[in-house]
Amino acid sequence: MRSERIRLFLTLPHACGYYSDRAAQNLVLDPAAPNLDRLYPGALAQGFRRAGGHLYRPRCARCQACVPCRVPVQTFTPDRSQRRCARRNADLTLHPTEPVYTEERFALYKRYLRSRHPGGGMDEAEPEDFRHFLSAPWSPTLFLEMRKDGKLLGVAVTDVCVSGLSAVYTFFDPDASARSLGTFGILSQIELARERGLEYLYLGYWIEGHPKMDYKRRFRPLEVLREDQWVPLDE
Incomplete structure (x- = not known):
């Protein structure tokens, strides 16, 4: 995603929206970053997705079922x-x-x-x-x-x-x-x-x-x- 620097956060484990017996975690680009609009195209190409104002990608410890x-x-x-x-x-x-x-x-x-x-x-x-x-x-x-x-x-x-x-x-x-x-x-x-x-x-x-x-x-x-x-x- 160009040379722009961005902080990444890993969410706490939470209930998976697809499998009731699994926990999920997401890697999230800093939602307070002022350059999310410029980062967005590169983030898409790296498997991220937008939900509301957040750009995230699943990063689950025991599951890799979600494939971009x-x-x-x-x-x-x-x-x-x-x-x-x-x-x-x-x-x-x-x-x-x-x-x-x-x-x-x-x-x-x-x-x-x-x-x-x-x-x-x-x-x-x-x-x-x-x-x-x-x-x-x-x-x-x-x-x-x-x-x-x-x-x-x-x-x-x-x-x-x-x-x-x-x-x-x-x-x-x-x-x-x-x-x-x-x-x-x-x-x-x-x-x-x-x-x-x-x-x-x-x-x-x-x-x-x-x-x-x-x-x-x-x-x-x-x-x-x-x-x-x-x-x-x-x-």
């Missing part, structure tokens, strides 16, 4: 299921917009969390949770809105860096689950990266065999970061 992954957008080829998803959503309009809070977006966000994470605490989100989780003052974020006849059906939150786009989070109308808007959001970000002449869409972490994380292998070719080298997943 990215899609090289120029060589990406959708499979049959992804092509069907694109056709199914051809009636939607996409609006890249500023990452600001609105009542409409927050209402959709709350409905999504209540449907996907009932009883886990996230389903009781407040406006500040929306603001603090999805964007940060220094982050180059945009909200890619998906609308049908003006109605907001989904939002893909993406960060725009010189090294590529980073898919931060997608939330959508639970009643529109048949549209597979999570997949459509990734396909839309791949196309947006192509339009902007960017090389990659960073998808965060892939976990082999995990029911919520293994889907990322379907976006091919997928590259993963192993021993500080990006290599095709198939290798």
